[in-house]
Amino acid sequence: MNDWRIYRGVGQPHDGMLRLPAPPPWRDFAAARDGEEAGPEDPSSARRLGVRRRMVENYAPRPAEVDAVNAALYLRRPLLVTGNPGTGKSTLAYAIAHELGLGKVLRWPIVSRTGLQDGLYRYDAIGRLQDVQLERARGAEGATAAPGIGSYIRLGPLGTALLPAARPRVLLIDELDKSDLDLPNDLLNTLEEGEFSIPELERLADREPVVEVLTHDGDRVPVHGGRIACTAFPVIVLTSNGERDFPAPLLRRCIQLELDPPGEEQLTAMVEAHLGADGVSAGSDLIRRFLEREPGEVLAADQLLNALFLTRHDPRAQSLTRERIAEMLMQPLDRTR
Structure with missing residues (x-):
């Protein structure tokens, strides 16, 4: 496939939707997925935590986060x-x-x-x-209560x-x-x-x-x-x-x-949970850009995930199109317009 675009802006109807790939894992709203065992777990946890979340279960979050959760559990407090x-x-x-x-x-x-x-x-x-x-x-006749x-x-x-x-x-x-x-x-x-x-x-x-x-x-x-x-x-x-x-x-x-913004280890674990190890290696430049943003500049981790997912569908990995997409999806949230 030489062109990743589905909508082309040409004004002519076509069957491009047939080429639309599967959604990003965090936007897949299907309740059941191949390889997901049946059970009482919330189906949306796969979207939130990543379909490959078991790959990063050994990754330890920040101690303050763990301590706060345990304090809430012990004290029965929100x-x-x-x-x-x-x-x-x-x-x-x-x-x-x-x-x-x-x-x-x-x-x-x-x-x-x-x-x-x-x-x-x-x-x-x-x-x-x-x-x-x-x-x-x-x-009264023939009526139900x-x-x-x-x-x-x-x-x-x-x-x-x-x-x-x-x-x-x-x-x-x-x-x-x-x-x-x-x-x-x-x-x-x-x-x-x-x-x-x-x-x-x-x-x-x-x-x-x-x-x-x-x-x-x-x-x-x-x-x-x-x-x-x-x-x-x-x-x-x-x-x-x-x-x-x-x-x-x-x-x-x-x-x-x-909660502080995710650091390199947390960010890498998050990307791997959603996109696998290939997603980490293929998007290393975007991960670095996210981590090297200006001090105080607000970017959300899901912006990075969106950029990594979409740029994978541009076959020209080093093209201007990839750069333009990444720039569009990783706009600072605190930037005045």
Whole structure:
């Protein structure tokens, strides 16, 4: 193949999509892959940690990172991880779940409109009302009973993480600094007590002491008396890009970890986990460019991975095209435009 391009900008339809290669491993959203054993592990951990992650299991992360994770595990406290974009903050949650066999990571992405209620549970009151009205309109003849209230309640990621269980779940609360001013304070009581109530079920507790609801995973679980209280405190990883300060009461309840940009050993291990040893050797110049960037210049590791993956599909390894692609994909994130 002399031309790696699929889209050519010629304005004429063609069948170039048939030549599109497999996606990068970190953008492969297929749940099952050849060579992946069946089991409870989160399928997305392969995307996060690398399909060849077992090649680098002997690589030791920084001692401060290991100590902070263990402190959070021992003390049953959330881990607040800060650092520049692309330093592996979110990936840490998947690494913990993978190594400790804690199953699928519960992910709660935070945006400016996110409230505590979104993380705990959702009650579809409108859907329930519509079903009741429809049931009444049908009349008694041949009608089936409307579903119970539990069919209209779905636990959020935080609510699911707090379900009683013998082993804790891993909960990733991603980019907490994107939230409004209230959410960090609203989280305090739930994180401290490890429980919460569902008022809609508490009001029915005398008549329906046990109600089955949906979890964030889509399973059905019983809720007793309208309250959920954890028996094993979840492994909670909160991430922040350092864009805001958090209230002291939240910081007091968390183990804090500042992640530095990856060094040469970590970066090489990351590339090998995703692209293999060939990817490391073929992209040594780009790895060196990443490591020799200007002091204070912010580059994310996934930018390097994108550049390494795409330039491998340019058959002219030393061409201007390769240089142009690398320059396009490795723009400093803090550069003003």
